[in-house]
Amino acid sequence: MKLYNFTPAANALRVEMFLNEKSINLETIQVNVREDELFKEPYKSMNPFNCVPFLELEDGTIITETISICRYIEEKYPDPVLFGSNAKERALIDMWNRRIELDGFLPLLHSVRNKTSFFKGKVIPGTRNEICQSPEIVTRGIEMFKVLLDRIDPHLSKNKFISGDSLSIADITGHFMFNLSKILKIDLVEKYENASRWKLELENRPSNPINNLI
Numbered sequence: 001m002k003l004y005n006f007t008p009a010a011n012a013l014r015v016e017m018f019l020n021e022k023s024i025n026l027e028t029i030q031v032n033v034r035e036d037e038l039f040k041e042p043y044k045s046m047n048p049f050n051c052v053p054f055l056e057l058e059d060g061t062i063i064t065e066t067i068s069i070c071r072y073i074e075e076k077y078p079d080p081v082l083f084g085s086n087a088k089e090r091a092l093i094d095m096w097n098r099r100i101e102l103d104g105f106l107p108l109l110h111s112v113r114n115k116t117s118f119f120k121g122k123v124i125p126g127t128r129n130e131i132c133q134s135p136e137i138v139t140r141g142i143e144m145f146k147v148l149l150d151r152i153d154p155h156l157s158k159n160k161f162i163s164g165d166s167l168s169i170a171d172i173t174g175h176f177m178f179n180l181s182k183i184l185k186i187d188l189v190e191k192y193e194n195a196s197r198w199k200l201e202l203e204n205r206p207s208n209p210i211n212n213l214i
């Protein structure tokens with residue numbers, strides 16, 4: 001099994017943190033996204049969505065999508081469990097991961113891509129075209145993040161992690177949502193006592209790959 005990744009990218013780091021939590025070392029090929037390597041062979045045929053991360057299995061099968069890759073790894077290396085141990089846990093972790101990903105991580109990812117000049121001509125992940133950056137998308141992403149924080153802050157007053165007492169994939173998604181909020185210089189997190197406590201807890205985990213980038 002080989003992982004194709006580019007360490008500074010948000011989704012690549014999500015998989016790295018997941019692997020670190022499980023203490024797994026996978027053979028990893030760094031694909032330089034900044035030099036457009038995803039649009040060159042052999043990568044463009046391996047993943048026509050032109051994004052990292054992607055996983056190549058022994059039989060040549062390619063799995064893309066961060067969460068799908070993590071699910072596959074979870075089945076191969078179940079310890080520690082990060083997607084839940086029974087039907088109820090699995091459903092709740094999936095619920096939280098979707099809430100965090102759809103209502104916070106992705107809106108902020110689009111805010112960053114629509115704001116930072118680095119992403120001009122590449123506003124949609126894995127594309128190079130003339131689609132223009134839109135200030136409305138920047139604003140909407142931040143508004144959606146605030147709505148999510150309003151909703152999760154009270155929940156986090158009663159829960160150490162987003163889905164209870166143990167870390168899960170949903171927390172890893174949350175960690176990278178906060179990392180995007182830092183790029184956008186959103187300091188409103190300080191207004192949310194419980195979310196701030198959760199954010200700090202995730203930052204301080206030894207598995208946090210961002211600590212190794214600094």
Ligand SMILES: N[C@@H](CCC(=O)N[C@@H](CS)C(=O)NCC(=O)O)C(=O)O
Nearest residue numbers: 009010011051052065066125126127
């Ligand atoms: N839906 C995909 C998105 C992956 C994605 O957005 N990858 C970005 C890095 S964070 C990428 O490879 N971008 C390449 C580019 O835009 O050139 C997933 O969840 O894995």
